[in-house]
Amino acid sequence: MLDPIVEPGRFTDLDSFIFESWGYFIIPNVLSKDEVAECLAASKRLHAAAGTKGWGQVGRGYExxxxxxxxxxxxxxxxxxxxxxxxxxxLQSGWNTMQPAHGKMGGWHQDGSSAYNFNKVSSPIPLIQLRASYLLTDQSKPRTGNMEFIPGSHRSMVVLPxxxxxxxxxxxxxxxxxxxxGSVLLFHNALWHRTYAHDGDYDRFTMHYIYSPPWIRSSDRLQNSQEFLQRTTPLRRALMGEFERPDAPYGANYPNPHVDLQNVED
Known part of the structure; x- marks a missing residue:
């Protein structure tokens, strides 16, 4: 099977073509082994504190x-x-998910909101949630809690049967x-996907970050933690939606809130 693998960092014209064609791509080697271990330990603490039983997800772990x-x-x-x-x-939300050892196959779905399904907005469904999924346990072989995608299905005018x-x-x-x-999957909300079976005797963890247009309401929080905002960086505060809006709500004078983005890319 072909793999839509792209290089970390700069978004290229080829990246754009792959994403528009397939609805997703894979960025390998984003995290080192030590970083994976740190994130995995953090994930386990979150789910232990939440009392997760079976499959589960915990929001706001970044705080x-x-x-x-x-x-x-x-x-x-x-x-x-x-x-x-x-x-x-x-950053609309951040969800840390755990699939338990010997977890079953998930159901096919598109991401969205049960409060107002995205397919009511337009067809094909527009990009409203862009998900970056950090793999924190090895998924280099099938049946290790992998994601399964249907390439190009974000553009389909026909619903999956x-x-x-x-x-x-x-x-x-x-x-x-x-x-x-340590790899990251980046995919479109309208892409049909599911969690694949997990035959291993260990729990599978993934950290998902969902990015949206600034007018989308946060889904992992009703409001931002003031303690977190005070100690984090200006860029992360802006990504949490904490920036000035001189016109109500997003008028002609709406500035670029991400003052540090150029430094990130360089």
């Missing part, structure tokens, strides 16, 4: 875990987000993503 906070504006990934969105976007979504029929064009820990 308390320094290793996860660093990923918000990682220089290997943030230039890709900027290349796709431009300068005006926010119910028989496939319910697991009664397999889709012949699914791509099981095999990548080592």
């Amino acid at each position: 308390t875990e320094a290793a996860l906070e660093k990923l918000i504006d990682h220089p290997a990934v943030l230039p890709k987000i900027r290349g796709i969105y431009g300068d005006r976007f926010i 119910d028989t496939v979504r319910k697991g009664a029929t397999e889709v012949p064009i699914g791509h099981v993503i095999c990548a080592p820990a």
Whole structure:
């Protein structure tokens, strides 16, 4: 199977073509082994504190875990987000997910909001959530809790059949993503995807960061932690949506909130 692998950092014209064509790409070697270990330990602490039983996800871990906070504006990934969105976007949410050992196959779905499904906005569904998923356990072989994507399905005007979504029929064009820990998957909210089975005797962890246009409401928090805002960097505060809006709500004088983005890319 072909793999849409791109280089870390700068968003290139080829990156743009791959993303528009496939709806996702893979950035390898984003985190070192030590960084993976730090993020994995942080993930385990989050789920232990939350009392996760079985599959589960915990939001806002970046507020308390320094290793996860660093990923918000990682220089290997943030230039890709900027290349796709431009300068005006926010971190809508951050979710740390755990798939337990011997976890079952997930259901096919598109990302969005059950409060107002994105397919009501337009068809094909526009980019409203751009997800960067940091793999914190090895997924270099199938059936290790991988993600499975249907390449190009973010552009489909036809809904995935119910028989496939319910697991009664397999889709012949699914791509099981095999990548080592430390890799990042970047994908479009309208891409059909599911969690693949996990045969290992260890829990699988992934840290997801979801970036959106600045007018999208946060989904992992009702408001930002003031303690976190006071101690974090100006760029991360801006990514949390904490910037001045002189016109209500986003008028002609809305400035670029991400004053440090050029430094990140360089």
